[in-house]
Amino acid sequence: MKSLPFLTLALAVLSGASAARLPTNLKPFEADQVCVGRAEVVVRGKADGKLTQMTQDTLTKLAASMRLNPDGESYTACPAWLSFRVEAGNTADGGLVYSAILSLVTPKVQTKAVENLKSESFDYDGGFEYVTLWSDTGYNTATNLDNLGFKLRAEVVSQMDDFSADWKKVR
Numbered sequence: 001m002k003s004l005p006f007l008t009l010a011l012a013v014l015s016g017a018s019a020a021r022l023p024t025n026l027k028p029f030e031a032d033q034v035c036v037g038r039a040e041v042v043v044r045g046k047a048d049g050k051l052t053q054m055t056q057d058t059l060t061k062l063a064a065s066m067r068l069n070p071d072g073e074s075y076t077a078c079p080a081w082l083s084f085r086v087e088a089g090n091t092a093d094g095g096l097v098y099s100a101i102l103s104l105v106t107p108k109v110q111t112k113a114v115e116n117l118k119s120e121s122f123d124y125d126g127g128f129e130y131v132t133l134w135s136d137t138g139y140n141t142a143t144n145l146d147n148l149g150f151k152l153r154a155e156v157v158s159q160m161d162d163f164s165a166d167w168k169k170v171r
Contacts, residue, residue: 020132020134020135020136021134021135021136021162021166022133022134022166023134023166023167023169023170024170025104025133025134026104026133026134026166026167026170027170029079029080031066031067031068031069031070032068032069032070032071033069033078033079033080034063034068034069034078034079034080034081034082034104035068035069035073035074035075035077035078035080035081035082036059036060036063036068036069036075036081036082037075037081037082037083037105038056038075038083038084039052039055039056039059039083039084039085039156040052040083040084040085040086041055041085041086041088041152042085042086042087042088043088043089043096043145043148044088044089044090045089048145050149051086051145051148051149051152054149054152054153055084055086055152055153055156056084058153058156058157059082059084059102059156059160062156062157062160063082063160066160066164066167068082079106080104080105080106080133081104081105081106082102082103082104082163083102083103083105084100084101084102084103084156084159085100085101085103086098086099086100086101086152086155087099088142088148091141095141095142095143095144096141096142096143096144096145096147096148097139097140097141097142098139098140098141098142098148098151098152099137099138099139100137100138100139100140100152100155100156100159101135101136101137101138102135102136102156102159102160102162102163103132103133103134103135104132104133104134104135104163105130105131105132105133106130106131106133107130107131134163134166136159136162136163138155138158138159140155
């Protein structure tokens with residue numbers, strides 16, 4: 001039980017250090033150039049289809065409310081896309097601890113056309129190389145899977161609010 005407060009404190013400290021909210025990196029893109037990519041929720045090392053679908057639906061609805069990708073193109077056809085990834089594992093007391101990351105990414109080759117990107121980070125996803133243009137990370141705990149679902153929905157809303165605020169700063 002003593003490890004949970006320490007873990008919560010450690011996660012709170014890390015969350016501020018890992019955010020890469022760079023509104024200037026959003027400036028080169030118009031709303032029709034940003035698509036909704038994939039949401040993915042991994043719990044205890046395994047993909048959770050129900051939570052993934054719930055977060056995907058929430059992400060898609062919020063992007064539509066911002067009028068992103070009004071034509072509904074596949075994210076692979078867009079110059080940039082939003083993705084949401086969650087990894088959750090066990091706590092010492094049987095609950096769950098998770099990290100959730102909303103990112104705007106673009107294929108690495110696309111960045112050759114965008115001159116003024118700051119703080120690029122290169123990631124590799126199954127051999128596909130892309131650049132993270134903007135990201136927001138949240139950490140929290142949940143008591144069980146139902147509670148995790150509730151918290152993840154709130155996390156998507158919160159992080160999309162951050163994205164929307166930064167998007168509006170450069171519009």
